[in-house]
Amino acid sequence: MADHEEPGDGLARHVHALSRRNLLIVIVFFLSNIVTAVSTLVTAVGVLRESTTDWRDAEYRKLRSLRGGHTIERFTQTLGQATYRMEYPDYVPTVDVGDKSKLTRHVFRPREEYRVEVLTDSKGSTLTYTVTSCHPDFRPWFEVDRNRRNGFRVTLGTSLAEVRPSNPSLYLWMTATGALQSTVSQREETGDEDGWREYAWGSNDACPLTSEEKRERTDRFQSRWEAWRARHRPDDTGQYTGDTSDPKTRSLMKRSVVNVYAETAPQHPTMGSFYPALLGVDRHHAD
Numbered sequence: 283m284a285d286h287e288e289p290g291d292g293l294a295r296h297v298h299a300l301s302r303r304n305l306l307i308v309i310v311f312f313l314s315n316i317v318t319a320v321s322t323l324v325t326a327v328g329v330l331r332e333s334t335t336d337w338r339d340a341e342y343r344k345l346r347s348l349r350g351g352h353t354i355e356r357f358t359q360t361l362g363q364a365t366y367r368m369e370y371p372d373y374v375p376t377v378d379v380g381d382k383s384k385l386t387r388h389v390f391r392p393r394e395e396y397r398v399e400v401l402t403d404s405k406g407s408t409l410t411y412t413v414t415s416c417h418p419d420f421r422p423w424f425e426v427d428r429n430r431r432n433g434f435r436v437t438l439g440t441s442l443a444e445v446r447p448s449n450p451s452l453y454l455w456m457t458a459t460g461a462l463q464s465t466v467s468q469r470e471e472t473g474d475e476d477g478w479r480e481y482a483w484g485s486n487d488a489c490p491l492t493s494e495e496k497r498e499r500t501d502r503f504q505s506r507w508e509a510w511r512a513r514h515r516p517d518d519t520g521q522y523t524g525d526t527s528d529p530k531t532r533s534l535m536k537r538s539v540v541n542v543y544a545e546t547a548p549q550h551p552t553m554g555s556f557y558p559a560l561l562g563v564d565r566h567h568a569d
Contacts, residue, residue, distance in 0.1 A: 341393065342422040350411040350479060351547030354388060354402050361398055364388040370401060385409075389563055395420040397563045401556055410553070412544035413438070414562040416489035424543050426481045427472040436483040436543050442468065442535035443526075445483060465561040466507060466538055468526075469553060477548030482557075485538040488564055506534060521554065 344360055358364070366389035384404035391397055396415040400408040413422065415438050426447070427433035434446050447470045467484025487504065510531065514522045524531050542562035546553055553561070 338420065341396075341420075344392075345396075345398070345413055345422045346424060348398075348411060349547075350400075350408055350545045350550075352408055352411075354400065354406045354408060357388070357390065357398070357400055357408065361390040361392045363390075365391045396422075399563045407547065409547050409550050410544060410556050411547075412542060412562040414486070414488060414542045415439070416541060418539070422543075424481075424545075426470050436481070436540065438540055438543060440540055442466065442483075442485060442538045442540055443532055445540065465542070465557075466534075467542075467561050471552075479548045479550070480546045480553045482544045482553045482561055483540050484542055484561055485540055486542050486561055488560065488562065489541060503537065510534060 348357060348360060366387070368387050370385040370387050386402045387399065388402065389397060389399050395417040396413060399410075399412045399414070401410045402408050413424075415422070418439055421437055421439040423435045423437040425433060425435055436445055445468065447468060465484050465486040467482050467486075469480060469482045471478070471480045487500070510524070511522050514524060516522050526532060526535065544553060544557070544561055546556070
């Protein structure tokens, strides 16, 4: 005799089968969400990497491709149109480079992270090339004396003490201007494939102070450099020279961040002739 099936048994089997199918759907849906989330995460990481790394490397290569002595057209092709263009002050440079009235200052702002300034002559050739950055995570590097064994790099965002020039005893304080802006810098004169040129790098006060705390901290640190300057005598150009082996000088150098790099065109006057006070852009063009 066949087993008698209760009416509820079929309903139970139907509910059980439906539950199994729904569970499978839930699992598939859950796995699908995981795959989507992982895919989104991978894409986001790729975009983040591109936005934080790839563009910086491209900008660094761009900046290293430019040299003092290139035409202004070359700078425009690489960096875009200049944001500022103005005649250079009549009292600069302090040496004869021809008709001073035709010297022009160009300031480029390709990205928020840095500024480029060049000084051109009447022919459109650049006499100086400077890069200034107020962003600690933007760190382009430049080669000095690139064709010699004692060549070295200058990296923005590092301390003055980390740069190792072949002449470590050279140290200059560039005096304050009427706007109370100043630069602590080092210099190197050397020849390369283009000829003899001068390089300079240092820490200037062109970067904007975004808070009262930063302002007070900067003022306290600046006062230490003022005290350092008081112990030295200026040369004929009003600049102060110190010895980097001096412990107090080294201590200040370790706390001074390099935010400006500069070079002259080959066979042109020294950097101090073009920048007797502030190396690179001033604070009006840095923000």
